Amino acid sequence: MTVSSTQTHAQCPLCKSFSTRVHSRYERTLQDVGLAHYRLTLQLQVRKFFCFNAVCARCIFTERLAEVAAPWARKTHRLVQRLQAIGLALGGAAGARLAHRLGVQVCDSTLLNQLKQLPLPAVKVPKVLGVDDFAFRRGRQYGTILVDLEHHQPIALLADRKAETFADWLRHHPGVEVVSRDRSKIYRSGVNQGAPNALQVADRFHLVQNLAETLDKVFSHYLTELKAIEHQHRPQTAAPEVVIVRAKPTATAQAQARFQATHQRRVEQQQQIKRLSEQGWIQVAIAQAVGVSEKTVQRYLKRPDFPAVLPHRKTFGRSILDPYKPQFREWWNSGIRQPHLLVSLLQQHGYGGSSRTVTRYISQLRSAQGLPSQVGHSPQSLVKVCDPQAPPLTARRASYLVVKRQEHRDHQEQALVEKLAAQHPDLATAVRLADGFLHLLRQRQGEAFEGWLLTALNSSLKPFQAFAQGLLDDFAAVQASMMTNISNGVVEGLNNRLKMLKRQMYGRAGLALLNKRFVLAS
Ligand SMILES: [Zn+2]
Numbered sequence: 192m193t194v195s196s197t198q199t200h201a202q203c204p205l206c207k208s209f210s211t212r213v214h215s216r217y218e219r220t221l222q223d224v225g226l227a228h229y230r231l232t233l234q235l236q237v238r239k240f241f242c243f244n245a246v247c248a249r250c251i252f253t254e255r256l257a258e259v260a261a262p263w264a265r266k267t268h269r270l271v272q273r274l275q276a277i278g279l280a281l282g283g284a285a286g287a288r289l290a291h292r293l294g295v296q297v298c299d300s301t302l303l304n305q306l307k308q309l310p311l312p313a314v315k316v317p318k319v320l321g322v323d324d325f326a327f328r329r330g331r332q333y334g335t336i337l338v339d340l341e342h343h344q345p346i347a348l349l350a351d352r353k354a355e356t357f358a359d360w361l362r363h364h365p366g367v368e369v370v371s372r373d374r375s376k377i378y379r380s381g382v383n384q385g386a387p388n389a390l391q392v393a394d395r396f397h398l399v400q401n402l403a404e405t406l407d408k409v410f411s412h413y414l415t416e417l418k419a420i421e422h423q424h425r426p427q428t429a430a431p432e433v434v435i436v437r438a439k440p441t442a443t444a445q446a447q448a449r450f451q452a453t454h455q456r457r458v459e460q461q462q463q464i465k466r467l468s469e470q471g472w473i474q475v476a477i478a479q480a481v482g483v484s485e486k487t488v489q490r491y492l493k494r495p496d497f498p499a500v501l502p503h504r505k506t507f508g509r510s511i512l513d514p515y516k517p518q519f520r521e522w523w524n525s526g527i528r529q530p531h532l533l534v535s536l537l538q539q540h541g542y543g544g545s546s547r548t549v550t551r552y553i554s555q556l557r558s559a560q561g562l563p564s565q566v567g568h569s570p571q572s573l574v575k576v577c578d579p580q581a582p583p584l585t586a587r588r589a590s591y592l593v594v595k596r597q598e599h600r601d602h603q604e605q606a607l608v609e610k611l612a613a614q615h616p617d618l619a620t621a622v623r624l625a626d627g628f629l630h631l632l633r634q635r636q637g638e639a640f641e642g643w644l645l646t647a648l649n650s651s652l653k654p655f656q657a658f659a660q661g662l663l664d665d666f667a668a669v670q671a672s673m674m675t676n677i678s679n680g681v682v683e684g685l686n687n688r689l690k691m692l693k694r695q696m697y698g699r700a701g702l703a704l705l706n707k708r709f710v711l712a713s
Contacts, residue, residue, distance in 0.1 A: 192223075195236035201254035203240075206247035214239040214251050221260055223267045225294040228476045233267065235259075270295070275309055278302045279712040282695035292480060306707055314346060315339075316366040320389075321682040322378050324352040325689055327702075334702065335378075336689060336709075338682045340371060345685050348706040354381040361385025371679045373397045374665065391668040394679040395632055398672060399594055401658065402628055406590035408654035409621045414586065416614045420607065421584040454497070461491045468492055511544035512537075512552055523556055524575045593625050596633075617652060624655055637673035640666075685709075 200211045221233040239253050253262075260267050266274075274297060277286045283299030290297045317339035324333045325348075335349035335357055349356050358381045361367060371392045372378040382391055410417065460481055467477045474492075478485045512519070515537055527533060530553055534546045582588060589611060592604050600608065612619040627643050630636060644666075647659035662669050692708050 192231060193234045193236070196238065196254060196256060198254065201238070201240045201252070203242040203244065203247060203249055203252050204255065205249045205252070206242065206244045208242065208244045208247070210240040210242055210252075212241045212243070214241050217253075219260075220265065221267050222265060222270060222295075224270050224273060227470075227472065228294065228480065230294050271305060274302055274305045278306045279309075279708055282692070282708070285695060292482070294480075303704060306704060309707060309711060311707060311710060314364060316364045317341060317344075317346060318367065319369045319371065319677060320346070320367045321371045321679045322357065322381075323373060323679060323682045323686060324375075325686050327693075336682060336686055338685055340369075340677060340679075340681055343681045345709050348689075348702060348709055350702050352377055354378070354384065357381030358383075358385030361389075369675075369677060371677050371682075372668075373679075374401060374661070379665065379668070390671055392671040392675055392677050393665060393668040395672050396679065396683070398632060398669065399629070401661070402625055403590045403594045405654045405658040406593055406621060406625055407586050409617070409652055410586035410589045413615055413618055416618060417584045417586065417589060417611075420610045420614055423610065458497045460487075461497055464488055464491045465496075510548060510552070512542070512548050515540060515542055516552070519552070520556075528553075593622055594629065620650055621652060621655065624650060624652070631673050635673055635676075637670045640670050640673055 200209045202209055216236060216238050219233075219235040219237055221235055223231040223233050225231050235256075237254055237256070239251050242249050242252055255262060258268070264271070274286075274290060274295065277290055280286070281289060283303045286302045287297055287299040290302065319340040321338040321340045323336050323338075325336050326332070327334050333352045335352045337346040337349065337360070338344065339346050347360070349360060354377050357378060361382065362385045365386070367386050367389050369390045369392060370378075370382045370386065371394055372382070373394055374397050379391065382389055460483060463481055464477055464483075467480060468474075472480070474485055474488045478488045481488070483491075518540065519533065519537070522533060522536060527536070530546070530550055533553070534542075534549050537549065584607065589607075592600065592608050593611070595604070597605070608622065612622045624643075624647055627646070631640055631643055644659050644663055647655045648663075650656065689705075689709055692705060692712070
């Protein structure tokens with residue numbers, strides 16, 4: 192497209208005086224945002240003007256088109272803005288691929304350069320600051336992540352996790368009133384140096400983690416007791432001829448992630464298709480741009496929007512048959528093994544699922560008994576089948592159960608915790624101390640913290656003495672976490688997003704670029 196500038200006068204960039212006297216004309220080539228499925232290049236006629244200001248060093252200057260493009264740029268502002276938005280959301284490589292799909296030829300390093308030119312907004316000093324570390328390279332290089340906990344906004348990334356660096360930042364950004372942090376000495380000393388008047392709050396999540404580690408240490412000295420509890424707890428199936436029915440490996444986290452990814456792609460494709468269609472694209476062109484068949488384009492245009500986030504499938508790995516399984520196994524063990532008979536028995540008991548589900552379970556039982564999985568005649572005297580066992584009661588599982596909120600334990604887990612306390616006086620002490628600490632933390636009973644500390648320090652359990660000593664050294668911050676509702680949960684969430692950004696940039700991104708995407712893309 193050939194375009195000419197029509198402004199009657201231009202302003203000298205040096206002395207700011209206006210001029211109407213044209214010196215010469217020349218042409219600029221600007222890449223612009225595409226039109227339908229055409230790429231668009233502007234052949235822009237611009238002029239040079241004389242500057243009449245006698246004291247100005249510049250005699251001749253070119254007219255500026257501030258709304259169109261930067262003085263020496265080869266892309267229009269609106270194109271640059273789009274590329275920056277793509278780069279912020281996707282990073283270099285994926286961004287370049289999408290830009291290509293949208294008709295803009297750009298390489299990933301150009302895209303990253305566009306990002307570098309984006310200005311960072313001035314830091315608005317937060318009142319409540321969350322701080323945590325993140326791994327640049329796992330185990331080798333760490334940085335620090337700062338988050339405004341009131342507005343859930345990322346503030347900045349720091350290049351390392353040294354106390355001095357954090358203290359420096361705090362000194363340059365006065366006004367932080369509360370800092371929520373982990374239990375490490377690094378950030379504690381950073382706040383002490385950089386914002387000594389700020390209230391420090393130890394994050395509750397980390398405190399609970401520390402407690403679980405303490406319990407783990409105690410329990411690992413009482414493994415015989417744990418074994419005994421596990422033994423009492425096991426269902427008494429004394430019959431020697433018992434085969435455990437192992438549940439088939441259910442949908443793994445990986446499979447679920449794959450499922451989510453496919454869905455995500457579908458959502459994005461549909462959005463893109465609908466957007467292009469609204470802009471008047473014909474279906475052939477859409478199919479080409481999106482990279483799907485024309486049939487798919489028609490289908491996606493017709494059907495209602497996919498939900499942006501798939502509702503989490505709570506039934507993953509569970510079966511409609513589950514409630515009937517104990518009864519089912521009884522029938523099976525008593526010799527009723529004909530599928531159609533079993534199905535009709537189940538239906539009499541209210542089963543509403545398909546007979547395929549039943550067949551699948553039958554083949555599971557058969558394979559547990561060492562029979563070929565095909566349904567056929569089977570001998571009457573078979574070993575009996577029963578349920579899989581509960582996981583073994585390790586020190587780690589026991590500490591996990593004690594730390595778990597009571598309302599979240601099922602009645603078996605609750606019984607295990609109670610047996611734990613009944614098995615040995617030391618275990619009882621550990622459970623009591625843990626319960627007491629969790630109560631302070633979860634019910635915000637900071638004023639009772641001192642009493643708890645004394646009990647723990649005077650207990651006979653070495654791990655709890657050490658835990659209590661550590662808490663005593665950090666007394667104010669720990670007590671603050673028992674009195675406020677401030678939590679570092681937001682930081683954890685943003686830290687996960689940061690991991691994704693880092694992966695997208697394939698480790699090529701320096702801190703400056705990562706910081707820009709982290710702060711601007713939210
Ligand atoms: Zn001038």
